[in-house]
Amino acid sequence: MLNVAIVGPGLVGGALIEQLVAHAQSSRFTTLPISVVGLINSKKMALSATSFSAASLGQWQTAILGDSAQPADMDWFANGLAGLKGATAVVDCTSSDVIAALYPKWLSWGLHVVTPNKKAFSSDLPLFQEIKQLSSSPRGPSVYHEATVGAGLPVLSTLNDLVRTGDQIIKIEGIFSGTLSYLFNNFSSPDATQTFSACVAEAKANGYTEPDPRDDLNGMDVARKVTILGRVAGLEIGIDTLPVENIVPESLRTVSTADEFMTRLPEFDSHFSDLNAKALQAQSVLRYVGFVDGVDGNSSVKLARYPLDHPFASLKGSDNIIAFTTKRFPNPLIVQGAGAGAAVTAFGVFSDLVKISERFGCTSSVDSSKF
Numbered sequence: 001m002l003n004v005a006i007v008g009p010g011l012v013g014g015a016l017i018e019q020l021v022a023h024a025q026s027s028r029f030t031t032l033p034i035s036v037v038g039l040i041n042s043k044k045m046a047l048s049a050t051s052f053s054a055a056s057l058g059q060w061q062t063a064i065l066g067d068s069a070q071p072a073d074m075d076w077f078a079n080g081l082a083g084l085k086g087a088t089a090v091v092d093c094t095s096s097d098v099i100a101a102l103y104p105k106w107l108s109w110g111l112h113v114v115t116p117n118k119k120a121f122s123s124d125l126p127l128f129q130e131i132k133q134l135s136s137s138p139r140g141p142s143v144y145h146e147a148t149v150g151a152g153l154p155v156l157s158t159l160n161d162l163v164r165t166g167d168q169i170i171k172i173e174g175i176f177s178g179t180l181s182y183l184f185n186n187f188s189s190p191d192a193t194q195t196f197s198a199c200v201a202e203a204k205a206n207g208y209t210e211p212d213p214r215d216d217l218n219g220m221d222v223a224r225k226v227t228i229l230g231r232v233a234g235l236e237i238g239i240d241t242l243p244v245e246n247i248v249p250e251s252l253r254t255v256s257t258a259d260e261f262m263t264r265l266p267e268f269d270s271h272f273s274d275l276n277a278k279a280l281q282a283q284s285v286l287r288y289v290g291f292v293d294g295v296d297g298n299s300s301v302k303l304a305r306y307p308l309d310h311p312f313a314s315l316k317g318s319d320n321i322i323a324f325t326t327k328r329f330p331n332p333l334i335v336q337g338a339g340a341g342a343a344v345t346a347f348g349v350f351s352d353l354v355k356i357s358e359r360f361g362c363t364s365s366v367d368s369s370k371f
Ligand SMILES: NC(=O)C1=CN([C@@H]2O[C@H](COP(=O)(O)OP(=O)(O)OC[C@H]3O[C@@H](n4cnc5c(N)ncnc54)[C@H](OP(=O)(O)O)[C@@H]3O)[C@@H](O)[C@H]2O)C=CC1
Pocket: 007, 008, 009, 010, 011, 012, 013, 040, 041, 042, 043, 093, 094, 095, 096, 098, 099, 116, 117, 118, 147, 148, 151, 178, 207, 208, 209, 210, 211, 339, 340, 341, 342, 345
């Protein structure tokens, strides 16, 4: 069995629990060797020497992290996990850099790490390098973070395969934000009618945005994804030096809460309508894009215009599109599909857990009411 502990059962972590329960309760599938033994959020925690039952996981808010749960203590929790028998994976579903900074300790204790949290891979280069080094041994602890770029889309696995087989990455270009894709697909097209602020509110309600939507609109979420792709491709790239276009209106950058930002955003609808009208007059649409330059180091993140017949102009919903131009693929290899949302992100995390369980030869018990 692969023991699994979920840190931050919020939108994505909660969807992961739902998918694990649904899988375990369906007779269509062979039981997976995955056993959920721990849950922790910023207030409460529960850790069990054996699996939680599917029934209690189905109501984890009351049955596991309810009133009787212990106060959260991450050190105690991780120590307990390190003491379990067999392979154990910590799934970090927070967006916390404090939690991300704990990965080296967890790895050095033999715990695997799976996460959609971008912080560890896109902040200081030494943290990324330390994590890479600690997870480099084929039979040692591993780190899987497919959902950090393009949510569940096979973006990092594709890039890793290209790199590991000796292809040369020339350029990776794409729309890497589900939020900004949804926003500009709906706001910037010849037949669009919605205001900019209404599109942002919808993206937030659909679960595409970061907990604070300014982290999407200021370009930092895309900058982090470009940094992760660049680093996985072998470049020494960082969010501090990457040119990033921040589209948050100047006077909203310093408002103290995400709620205040959302309330005041309609004041700036005419600014965005003007930008859009100019693009449409030039038979173009606005799209927020990221570039990884594998040759000259000119990676960037910006709001750009694309002609109406360009593939980026016809994207739908929250789709991401990622085009890898390489020595072997001069006509780019393209990955496209929903790039944000709880279900598709949880799928990316779930499939990483399955990979670890297979790689480390975990085998399942036959009782499908347990994990
Ligand atoms: N939404 C999406 O489409 C995608 C999201 N991601 C990434 O997935 C991650 C999760 O996003 P999402 O589910 O939307 O976030 P949420 O805000 O819904 O959930 C975050 C969870 O983390 C917990 N948490 C925060 N800080 C700590 C801490 N210090 N210790 C323990 N628990 C903590 C919160 O607990 P509490 O409630 O107690 O504060 C909450 O349970 C983020 O890193 C995001 O970037 C990646 C790809 C796509």
